[in-house]
Amino acid sequence: MTRKTTIVDIKARKKTGPPITMLTAYDYPMALLVDRGGIDMILVGDSLGMVVLGYPDTISVTMDEMVHHTKAVSRVAEHALVVSDLPFGAYNVSIEKAVENANRIMKEGRADAVKLEGGRSMASVVEAVVRSGTPVQGHIGLTPQTASALGGFKVQGKSAEAARTLIDDAKALEAAGCFSIVLEAIPAPIAQMVTEALAIPTIGIGAGVHCDGQVLVIHDMVGLFDRFTPKFVKQYAKVSDIIASAISAYADEVKNRRFPEERHSFTMKTDELDKLEKA
Numbered sequence: 217m218t219r220k221t222t223i224v225d226i227k228a229r230k231k232t233g234p235p236i237t238m239l240t241a242y243d244y245p246m247a248l249l250v251d252r253g254g255i256d257m258i259l260v261g262d263s264l265g266m267v268v269l270g271y272p273d274t275i276s277v278t279m280d281e282m283v284h285h286t287k288a289v290s291r292v293a294e295h296a297l298v299v300s301d302l303p304f305g306a307y308n309v310s311i312e313k314a315v316e317n318a319n320r321i322m323k324e325g326r327a328d329a330v331k332l333e334g335g336r337s338m339a340s341v342v343e344a345v346v347r348s349g350t351p352v353q354g355h356i357g358l359t360p361q362t363a364s365a366l367g368g369f370k371v372q373g374k375s376a377e378a379a380r381t382l383i384d385d386a387k388a389l390e391a392a393g394c395f396s397i398v399l400e401a402i403p404a405p406i407a408q409m410v411t412e413a414l415a416i417p418t419i420g421i422g423a424g425v426h427c428d429g430q431v432l433v434i435h436d437m438v439g440l441f442d443r444f445t446p447k448f449v450k451q452y453a454k455v456s457d458i459i460a461s462a463i464s465a466y467a468d469e470v471k472n473r474r475f476p477e478e479r480h481s482f483t484m485k486t487d488e489l490d491k492l493e494k495a
């Protein structure tokens with residue numbers, strides 16, 4: 217907890233353990249809790265579109281939104297490595313545009329690395345971004361930005377052929393220079409095979425216990441998002457209940473003039489009040 221986590225630290229954990237911890241955060245108060253909680257990596261995920269901006273999916277998330285939220289998170293991250301998602305449209309147009317957008321997240325957002333979705337087809341993009349100086353985390357399996365092409369938020373790699381493709385994709389991303397790869401919603405045995413086939417760490421979300429690390433969306437694991445709950449989510453707290461009861465207590469006390477009390481109020485000198493009354 218004393219110094220900033222580096223890419224080298226993350227890579228080394230594949231051999232040394234313990235498993236790598238990663239959680240999303242999108243703003244100052246949450247990033248503060250995650251960083252002080254000793255989590256290794258903070259993901260400023262494009263899931264922010266769904267859990268904080270209320271979009272139906274992650275497609276509409278913009279570079280401006282990613283930069284804005286990354287700034288808030290990187291300001292507090294004293295320990296955790298900050299990884300920001302490149303949103304849909306930021307890296308699929310051209311290699312030049314991908315490098316430009318990665319530069320922006322680094323320069324303006326002060327992220328430590330970027331994450332982008334896709335396998336072999338993204339290898340040349342990954343290579344160019346890594347060569348330009350930005351560390352890249354890969355993301356394969358369920359790739360929410362291309363959920364439309366995948367037929368929805370569905371488990372991936374269930375056939376022998378699809379599993380083979382996943383392993384090839386992971387190897388291509390490793391060869392292209394990724395420092396780690398997120399494996400989302402794939403059968404646990406496949407995630408284990410991918411993990412064993414690579415020299416870089418895998419970070420699982422719905423990918424079983426044999427990955428080198430785990431990631432979850434923080435709003436899911438603390439109970440602040442209820443539009444849906446993927447099977448891979450464990451809810452460690454129900455923070456929405458705590459906030460809801462605080463809100464109803466406040467509303468009740470205001471309506472009944474029990475808040476604010478004396479101690480929440482300001483006074484002034486009585487002679488000043490007298491002057492006012494005379495005037």
Ligand SMILES: Nc1nc(=O)c2c([nH]1)NC[C@@H]1CN(c3ccc(C(=O)N[C@@H](CCC(=O)O)C(=O)O)cc3)CN21
Binds near residue numbers: 370
């Ligand atoms: N709040 C939140 N949590 C996430 O994990 C998350 C996001 N948002 N937004 C971006 C993507 C979308 N993700 C999702 C969304 C839904 C399922 C889901 O409901 N899956 C079904 C399985 C469906 C099937 O395979 O047929 C499940 O039961 O888990 C999974 C991943 C993961 N990411």
Ligand SMILES: CC(C)C(=O)C(=O)O
Binds near residue numbers: 260400
């Ligand atoms: C679900 C994780 C891996 C993600 O990409 C996000 O939060 O956007």
Ligand SMILES: [Mg+2]
Binds near residue numbers: 263301
């Ligand atoms: Mg994402």
